[in-house]
Amino acid sequence: MAEKIIFYILAVLMAVFSVMAVTSKRIIRSATYLLFVLLGTAGLYLLLNYNYLFAVQIAVYAGGIMVLFIMAILLTNKPGEKVRTELPVRRAIAGVTAFAGLAFCAHVIYYNINRVSELVTQSEITPQFLGHTMMGTDKYQYLLPFETISILLLACIVGAIMIARKR
Amino acid sequence: MILNYAQPLEVSNLTSWLDTFLRSGLPNFWVLFIEFVLVGALLLAAYAIIALILIYAERKITAFFQARFGPNRVGKWGLLQSVADMIKILLKEIIRINRSDRFLFFAAPFFMIVASVLTFGAIAFGKGLHAIDFNVGVLYVSAVSSLGIIGVLLAGWSSNNKYAMIGAMRSGAQFVSYELSAGFALMTIVVLSGTMQFSEMIEKQQYCWNIFNGHISSMVAFVIYLISGHAETNRGPFDLPEAESELTAGYHTEYSGLQFGFYYLAEYLNMFIIASIATVVFLGGYLPIQVHGWDGFNQAMNYIPTYVWFFGKTGVLIFLSLWVRWSFPRLRIDQLLNLEWKYLLPINLVNILIMVILVMTGLTLTDLFPGLF
Numbered sequence: 001m002a003e004k005i006i007f008y009i010l011a012v013l014m015a016v017f018s019v020m021a022v023t024s025k026r027i028i029r030s031a032t033y034l035l036f037v038l039l040g041t042a043g044l045y046l047l048l049n050y051n052y053l054f055a056v057q058i059a060v061y062a063g064g065i066m067v068l069f070i071m072a073i074l075l076t077n078k079p080g081e082k083v084r085t086e087l088p089v090r091r092a093i094a095g096v097t098a099f100a101g102l103a104f105c106a107h108v109i110y111y112n113i114n115r116v117s118e119l120v121t122q123s124e125i126t127p128q129f130l131g132h133t134m135m136g137t138d139k140y141q142y143l144l145p146f147e148t149i150s151i152l153l154l155a156c157i158v159g160a161i162m163i164a165r166k167r
Numbered sequence: 168m169i170l171n172y173a174q175p176l177e178v179s180n181l182t183s184w185l186d187t188f189l190r191s192g193l194p195n196f197w198v199l200f201i202e203f204v205l206v207g208a209l210l211l212a213a214y215a216i217i218a219l220i221l222i223y224a225e226r227k228i229t230a231f232f233q234a235r236f237g238p239n240r241v242g243k244w245g246l247l248q249s250v251a252d253m254i255k256i257l258l259k260e261i262i263r264i265n266r267s268d269r270f271l272f273f274a275a276p277f278f279m280i281v282a283s284v285l286t287f288g289a290i291a292f293g294k295g296l297h298a299i300d301f302n303v304g305v306l307y308v309s310a311v312s313s314l315g316i317i318g319v320l321l322a323g324w325s326s327n328n329k330y331a332m333i334g335a336m337r338s339g340a341q342f343v344s345y346e347l348s349a350g351f352a353l354m355t356i357v358v359l360s361g362t363m364q365f366s367e368m369i370e371k372q373q374y375c376w377n378i379f380n381g382h383i384s385s386m387v388a389f390v391i392y393l394i395s396g397h398a399e400t401n402r403g404p405f406d407l408p409e410a411e412s413e414l415t416a417g418y419h420t421e422y423s424g425l426q427f428g429f430y431y432l433a434e435y436l437n438m439f440i441i442a443s444i445a446t447v448v449f450l451g452g453y454l455p456i457q458v459h460g461w462d463g464f465n466q467a468m469n470y471i472p473t474y475v476w477f478f479g480k481t482g483v484l485i486f487l488s489l490w491v492r493w494s495f496p497r498l499r500i501d502q503l504l505n506l507e508w509k510y511l512l513p514i515n516l517v518n519i520l521i522m523v524i525l526v527m528t529g530l531t532l533t534d535l536f537p538g539l540f
Contacts, residue, residue: 026268028268028271029268032270032321035317051301051302051307055303055306056310058310058314062310063314063316063346064313067343070320071320071336071339074332074336124302126302127302127303127306127362127363
């Protein structure tokens with residue numbers, strides 16, 4: 001009962017703020033609305049008892065990426081100015097693209113909900129279990145993808161330094 | 168075991184009595200509801216009261232460092248000064264700034280205070296006085312405390328004021344850098360204690376606090392945590408974001424009344440939070456000093472309630488922070504970033520490695536002297 005009420009509150013908040021994020025004319029406000037959506041997602045994880053994912057969602061998205069977004073927006077030209085409305089042709093194209101995206105997502109969600117008719121409740125995942133899953137080489141353990149991603153990130157950092165370097 | 172000793176003054180006696188009393192007469196849903204509301208209200212009240220006490224303590228201690236008297240007119244020894252200040256700040260007008268982004272301007276202080284309160288909830292004040300206890304507690308604390316920086320950045324931007332903007336950018340850079348060090352210092356201790364849950368972490372420190380258990384590595388991590396925690400709260404030698412002589416007041420220049428009060432409260436409580444997380448992680452949290460085999464001594468120590476131990480240890484760390492604040496001159500921005508990226512971070516990374524080696528080879532104090540600690 002209480003869970004349902006909380007879920008609906010979160011769902012309404014997330015829906016409203018995600019619409020506001022794309023309709024707002026000021027880019028810095030859009031970023032703030034997006035932050036509320038991300039926090040709502042974190043709330044959903046907490047509702048599902050995924051404590052780890054909840055903490056990571058806040059640390060990575062709210063604490064990391066949003067700070068990056070806001071810093072980047074502050075460095076752009078006049079972030080507080082209203083964006084002017086685009087030409088009708090471009091609006092139509094954007095509308096069609098958005099509708100196609102919505103239809104695609106709706107299809108995927110509908111298809112998967114039909115397949116998995118009931119949610120399997122999981123016991124709480126401990127950090128120890130997560131660590132072993134990340135760092136193990138057995139079946140259903142992910143050391144290789146983990147290391148691949150870390151090499152990718154390292155390459156990104158080195159590349160960024162190369163680009164930003166003064167000659 | 169700690170449970171074998173009589174602990175007559177514990178709050179947990181009262182809370183468990185209240186719980187059984189509520190459960191005897193009400194359905195489960197309402198019991199939980201009432202308890203949640205009570206816990207929330209108590210946390211908020213504690214938040215405000217601790218802030219008032221801290222403000223008074225800071226002003227008094229600062230005064231003694233500078234050979235002044237400090238507040239001494241309102242009440243005996245100026246004890247009611249911070250209450251008077253609170254009433255004044257509540258009555259002040261909230262000023263609206265021309266050509267500023269209203270929504271963001273009003274939303275920004277809430278980010279700050281919400282982040283601070285969320286972190287505040289994860290502190291174990293004493294036995295049975297622990298509201299939020301996830302199995303990823305350490306991660307939770309570092310995650311929610313990073314929300315505050317968004318409040319600072321938005322405040323700086325929406326104030327439509329260049330001083331506020333510069334202050335916010337400085338604060339952002341400082342917070343993001345030092346958060347890294349604080350996180351790594353905590354991770355060092357996670358390696359040592361093998362858990363991220365604060366309650367388990369405290370229980371494991373009954374005879375040997377983490378700061379002694381991992382000797383070299385723990386000491387280094389403790390010092391790094393205190394430095395970076397101090398820097399995260401924009402205080403002391405690291406108060407560049409609000410350097411009065413250059414930036415008037417930094418990111419909260421344009422705020423007045425209660426909104427300024429939010430920033431002020433959050434600053435003081437963040438100091439408290441840093442000190443109490445350090446207490447929980449390094450100094451055994453609310454546990455009294457215990458020695459293996461000294462039963463009489465342990466019994467005597469246990470008569471002192473756990474919350475007294477907690478506030479005592481935290482108080483010592485807060486005093487340390489004030490001492491640093493009024494003893495060192497302010498750093499320049501390049502010195503500040505150098506300190507973090509060229510010294511603290513490399514030391515920290517090596518330190519984690521050393522801690523892993525200590526734990527793997529069994530060189531921690533509990534492994535070396537199993538009977539003693």
